[in-house]
Amino acid sequence: MSDFSENAVKRPIPIDKEVSWDKTQTIMSKTDLYGTIEYANETFVDVCGYEDYELMAQPHNIIRHPDMPKVVFKVMWDNIKQGNKFHGIVKNLAKSGRYYWVITDFEYMRDENGNIKNYIARRKAVPQPVITNHIEPLYKKLLQIEQASGIDASEKYLIGFLEEKGMSYVDLITKLMVDNERAQQNNNIPVEAAEEEEEKRGFFSRFFGN
Secondary structure, eight states: OOOOOTTSOOOOOOOSOBOOOOTTSOEEEEEOTTOBEEEEOHHHHHHHOOOHHHHTTSBGGGGBOTTSOHHHHHHHHHHHTTTOOOEEEEEEEOTTSOEEEEEEEEEEEEOTTSOEEEEEEEEEEOOHHHIIIIIHHHHHHHHHHHHHHOHHHHHHHHHHHHHHHTOOHHHHHHHHHHHHHHHHTTOOOOOOHHHHHHHHHHHHHHHHTO
């Protein structure tokens, strides 16, 4: 993914206020292999506050929030470069300096040889309990480690954290989202392992309306 270029729009100063937006909507964007924006839908423009002409040809990290640990983006790129199914939770920075949390679903456009040529990303709002109770504490710790000891140390901590739970980053995100859905439905009935796995496999299709 390309770094923020000299011609990029100036980053705003973050403020601790959330963007007010219609969280039933889906944010969509299309980038090239280097994360350069080629298309952004109206919801993307409305939520981030940048006009279309400000977004086009800019690196997608124009909306990267400084609260985000870099290791999360490393995990993301390690996966999507391979064309893996990936869902990640990210805190973004709007032009106003406000923040907004999203969970991303990736699709891949391929050339005639089967090589990935573009990334299509769809983003939806993340339930607040998932952020407050799980993601924010983890990301704050990863960011603290990065600032003190670098991204390699942060990655080692994340690997150890996930190993302890016996799951990958995507598994963790899926479990958090499914558990939250069940809690919102007051569904505390224990389920068999096979049924739980089936529920997890189908969750993001339902969530993103595939």
